[in-house]
Amino acid sequence: MALQCKIQTLQVVDTEYSADAVEWCPVEGWHNILVCGTYQLKKPDGKNPEESNKPHIRLGRLYLYHFEEQIFSPLTEIQRLETAAVLDIKWCHVPVAEHPLLAVANAKGAVEFCCLTGSEKNSCKFKPLCSVDLGDECLTLSLDWSTGRKQGGSPLQLVSSDSKGRLSLLSVDESSPSVHIMQQWKAHDFEAWIAAFDYWNTHVIYSGGDDSKLRGWDARVSPMAPVFTCERHSMGVCSIQCHPLRENLLATGSYDEHVLLWDTRNMKQSLADTHVQGGVWRLKWHPTQEHLLLAACMHNGFKILNCQGAMEENKERCPVLSSYVLHNSLAYGADWSRLTLKNPLVLSTEMPVVHEDEGATHVDLEVHNLKIVYESPTATFDVLLDEDQTPASPVQVEGSFDFQQPGPGGDGSNTKLAKAQRETSLLATCSFYDNVLHVWKWEISQTISSA
Known part of the structure; x- marks a missing residue:
C-alpha cells in the first residue's frame, strides 16, 4: 500500500511588505475569500540627524483576495x-x-475587528468595526477564536497573547458588535508567542512562550494560575492548535524544530515527536482530513504531516508526506482552504520531497510544465522545464491513510470512502523577507498493490 502525493503551484503574489499571516475564510459561502497580513519595519531615512534617534516604524497592510478556480491567475486582489x-x-x-x-493582531498592542460587507463575493469589502487596546507598549502576537468547531450558541470569545508575556481573554458582543477585556494575566516570563483555545472545552486555554514553557489555563479559576506547565520543548513555544475534529488532541511547535502531539488528558508525555528541521511558527489541522497537519517551518519551508499512526497506532513520529520549499525566506503564514475544487490537479508536478536516510535529509526539486520567477533580497528563484519533458512519476510514501469526510451533522464524525479515493486540497502560504504569497494545490491518492 502506498500514498502518492503531487503538488501544483497556481500563483505567486508579490505582497510588497513582508508577509507573515494568511487565512482562508471558514464561513460557509465565503470559502473563496483569502486574507494576507504583512509586517514591514521602516527605518528612519537618516537624512535628518534629529530623526536618526527615532524608533523604527512598524507598517502593515491587509490584503483581501478572491479565489476563482481557473488555469491562470486564480487569485484576484479585492482590497488593501x-x-x-x-x-x-x-x-x-x-x-x-x-x-x-x-x-x-497588530504591533500597536491592539486587536482590531473588521467585517466583510457586500453581497457579491468578488466585490466584497472590509468594514472596520472596533478595536481593543491590550495595554502599554506591547505587540499583540497571536489570536484564536473559541469557535474552532464551528458551533454557535456559546458566548463568543477571543484569546490573544502579547510581547509582555500576557494573555487577554476578550468577549465579543455579537449584537453591537463590541469587544471588552474579560481577563488579562501574566502567563510567561518573556514573549507569549501563542495562545489557543481548547475547542472542546473553551474554558481551557493553552499558551506558549519564549521561556520554553507550554501552559494550560482554566478561565473559571481566579486568580489565574496554570493548570499545568510543561517544559518538553527545549526552546520557545510559538505554535499551538487544538484539533477541531478530534477531542483531546493538541499539536504544538517550537523554535526547537519539533512538532509534538498531545493527549490533553495527559500533558506529562507527548504522543508523538517529529523533527521537521525548522522552527515551527504555525500549525494548522486540515478542516476535513483529520490526520493531516500543516506546519510552517520557518527556515525549512512548509510540511504536511500524516498523524494517523500517532493517533491510532501509538507511533512516536508523524511522517512527512510532502514539503513545499518554493519560498525563498522564512515560512510563516499557512492555511488550508475549505473550498471543494472542481478541477483535478492539472500539472504533473513532483516537488519538493524530503527523503530521510539514516538521519540525512535532502530535497529533490523537480517542477514540470511550470515557470516561477521572482526576485527577493536574498536570492533569485527561477525554475523552467520544457513542457515536452517526460513527466515525473508521483511521489510515493509508504504507509496508509484513511480518506474521510465530515459526518451528516458536520460534527467531525467521519465516513471511510473508497480505497482508491483521491483528495485534492488548496493551500495558501506566505514568507517574510521575500514578500510573497503562494497559492497551491496538493493531491494525495492511495493505491493498493495487487496480490
Missing part, C-alpha cells in the same frame, strides 16, 4: 488596507451579525 504591522489574523469560524468577522 494600510494599517499598523500585522502579526496575526484569524477569522471567526461562524458569521457575526450575518457577516464574516476578522480579528487582526
Whole structure:
C-alpha cells in the first residue's frame, strides 16, 4: 500500500511588505475569500540627524483576495488596507451579525475587528468595526477564536497573547458588535508567542512562550494560575492548535524544530515527536482530513504531516508526506482552504520531497510544465522545464491513510470512502523577507498493490 502525493503551484503574489499571516475564510459561502497580513519595519531615512534617534516604524497592510478556480491567475486582489504591522489574523469560524468577522493582531498592542460587507463575493469589502487596546507598549502576537468547531450558541470569545508575556481573554458582543477585556494575566516570563483555545472545552486555554514553557489555563479559576506547565520543548513555544475534529488532541511547535502531539488528558508525555528541521511558527489541522497537519517551518519551508499512526497506532513520529520549499525566506503564514475544487490537479508536478536516510535529509526539486520567477533580497528563484519533458512519476510514501469526510451533522464524525479515493486540497502560504504569497494545490491518492 502506498500514498502518492503531487503538488501544483497556481500563483505567486508579490505582497510588497513582508508577509507573515494568511487565512482562508471558514464561513460557509465565503470559502473563496483569502486574507494576507504583512509586517514591514521602516527605518528612519537618516537624512535628518534629529530623526536618526527615532524608533523604527512598524507598517502593515491587509490584503483581501478572491479565489476563482481557473488555469491562470486564480487569485484576484479585492482590497488593501494600510494599517499598523500585522502579526496575526484569524477569522471567526461562524458569521457575526450575518457577516464574516476578522480579528487582526497588530504591533500597536491592539486587536482590531473588521467585517466583510457586500453581497457579491468578488466585490466584497472590509468594514472596520472596533478595536481593543491590550495595554502599554506591547505587540499583540497571536489570536484564536473559541469557535474552532464551528458551533454557535456559546458566548463568543477571543484569546490573544502579547510581547509582555500576557494573555487577554476578550468577549465579543455579537449584537453591537463590541469587544471588552474579560481577563488579562501574566502567563510567561518573556514573549507569549501563542495562545489557543481548547475547542472542546473553551474554558481551557493553552499558551506558549519564549521561556520554553507550554501552559494550560482554566478561565473559571481566579486568580489565574496554570493548570499545568510543561517544559518538553527545549526552546520557545510559538505554535499551538487544538484539533477541531478530534477531542483531546493538541499539536504544538517550537523554535526547537519539533512538532509534538498531545493527549490533553495527559500533558506529562507527548504522543508523538517529529523533527521537521525548522522552527515551527504555525500549525494548522486540515478542516476535513483529520490526520493531516500543516506546519510552517520557518527556515525549512512548509510540511504536511500524516498523524494517523500517532493517533491510532501509538507511533512516536508523524511522517512527512510532502514539503513545499518554493519560498525563498522564512515560512510563516499557512492555511488550508475549505473550498471543494472542481478541477483535478492539472500539472504533473513532483516537488519538493524530503527523503530521510539514516538521519540525512535532502530535497529533490523537480517542477514540470511550470515557470516561477521572482526576485527577493536574498536570492533569485527561477525554475523552467520544457513542457515536452517526460513527466515525473508521483511521489510515493509508504504507509496508509484513511480518506474521510465530515459526518451528516458536520460534527467531525467521519465516513471511510473508497480505497482508491483521491483528495485534492488548496493551500495558501506566505514568507517574510521575500514578500510573497503562494497559492497551491496538493493531491494525495492511495493505491493498493495487487496480490
